Amino acid sequence: MIRRRFWRCSQRRSRGAKGSPARSDSGRGAGSAVLITVKDGMNLSPSRRAPSAGAVRYEPGTRLVRLAVRLAGSRMGLSLEEMAAELKVGRRTAERLRDRLEEMFPQLAYTDDENRVRRWRLPRETLPALPAQPGAIATIETLARELAAKGDDGRAADLRDAAATLRAMMTPVALRRSEPDIEALMQAEGTAASPGPRLKLDRGTLTDLRTAILGMHAIELKYRPAGETRTSIYILCPYGILYGRRAYLVARKSGSPDMRLWRIDRISDLLVLPECFRRHEFDLAAYAAQSFGVFQEPPRDVVLRFSADAAEDAAAWVFHPSQQVEPQADGSLLVRLRCGGMRELGWHLHTWGDAVEVLSGDVPR
Numbered sequence: 001m002i003r004r005r006f007w008r009c010s011q012r013r014s015r016g017a018k019g020s021p022a023r024s025d026s027g028r029g030a031g032s033a034v035l036i037t038v039k040d041g042m043n044l045s046p047s048r049r050a051p052s053a054g055a056v057r058y059e060p061g062t063r064l065v066r067l068a069v070r071l072a073g074s075r076m077g078l079s080l081e082e083m084a085a086e087l088k089v090g091r092r093t094a095e096r097l098r099d100r101l102e103e104m105f106p107q108l109a110y111t112d113d114e115n116r117v118r119r120w121r122l123p124r125e126t127l128p129a130l131p132a133q134p135g136a137i138a139t140i141e142t143l144a145r146e147l148a149a150k151g152d153d154g155r156a157a158d159l160r161d162a163a164a165t166l167r168a169m170m171t172p173v174a175l176r177r178s179e180p181d182i183e184a185l186m187q188a189e190g191t192a193a194s195p196g197p198r199l200k201l202d203r204g205t206l207t208d209l210r211t212a213i214l215g216m217h218a219i220e221l222k223y224r225p226a227g228e229t230r231t232s233i234y235i236l237c238p239y240g241i242l243y244g245r246r247a248y249l250v251a252r253k254s255g256s257p258d259m260r261l262w263r264i265d266r267i268s269d270l271l272v273l274p275e276c277f278r279r280h281e282f283d284l285a286a287y288a289a290q291s292f293g294v295f296q297e298p299p300r301d302v303v304l305r306f307s308a309d310a311a312e313d314a315a316a317w318v319f320h321p322s323q324q325v326e327p328q329a330d331g332s333l334l335v336r337l338r339c340g341g342m343r344e345l346g347w348h349l350h351t352w353g354d355a356v357e358v359l360s361g362d363v364p365r
Helices: 053-072 080-087 091-104 134-149 153-169 172-188 203-215 284-289 308-315 342-350
Strands: 002-007 033-038 109-112 118-121 217-223 232-243 247-253 259-263 267-276 300-306 324-327 333-339 356-360
Touching: 053 080, 053 091, 053 118, 080 091, 134 153, 134 172, 153 203, 203 217, 203 232, 203 267, 232 259, 232 284, 300 308, 300 342, 308 324, 308 333
Parallel strands: none
Antiparallel strands: 002 033, 109 118, 217 232, 217 267, 232 247, 247 259, 300 333, 300 356, 324 333
């Protein structure tokens, strides 16, 4: 064993006199020595560095803080399975972290929900005000910029408001320190451009639709169907909004049980009526899962085979929530799914060229 002494230099200079040594928070100089034990033959060259010991040492503490924030920010609390999923750890690790939090915060309480699942929660006042991380604000700002570029001005404004709220909750000192990092991350991260229609979803329309959906109010609007130049007046009962290449209102006509999709960019003169409607049982996620994309039609069974060259890429795709992936002995990949929207599925498969073959299902190519 060889014992070597390395000097750790601080990257920050103190505000003392020019040329004076910077000092760390512990009171030691920036050039404080760190004793490291090195095994014979160990390579410490910059090209092959060992994992940071500090990162390993502080990871459990970071997880504890993250778990405490999640528990304080959850209204219903989290189950052990949800804790494990949030932290990307096993159940046993989640149990140990929960036990450690219980030692640190006696206020940690649990309740059993209607399904007899135990859920833990921290009272919100248990934790002090925590500053938002620069990465979180940069992500929100970047997404707002991307949505605005696509014409989704309504949700872009919501995200900008959220970012401004997070900034307002930070102390002036924390905000001053974070702003350079936020700006640097926004300049360093982006999304590849892809062709597509602009959504044309302004904030006023989005606000009115959300008001009607939450309050179960009927709406009156003018709508221009595809291929027509004239608009017609409709009274609708709105249930939700689907976002994709375009934004669609999910609503039924007053007096009709059948749900339809209405392109929001073709809606004009929207008015939220004082009359309320009786909301039928409706699952937006299940409704959207019936189709590939937004085209609604009776679902069909589809089997796709991707060549061996494209199998790895295809395995990483989520074509539909119902899909089942089956690797084959020859290296190819079978994908089974059940959905409607054959035309849109065909448009997508066209981008795969000869790498995909439709074995079952009436999918136009």
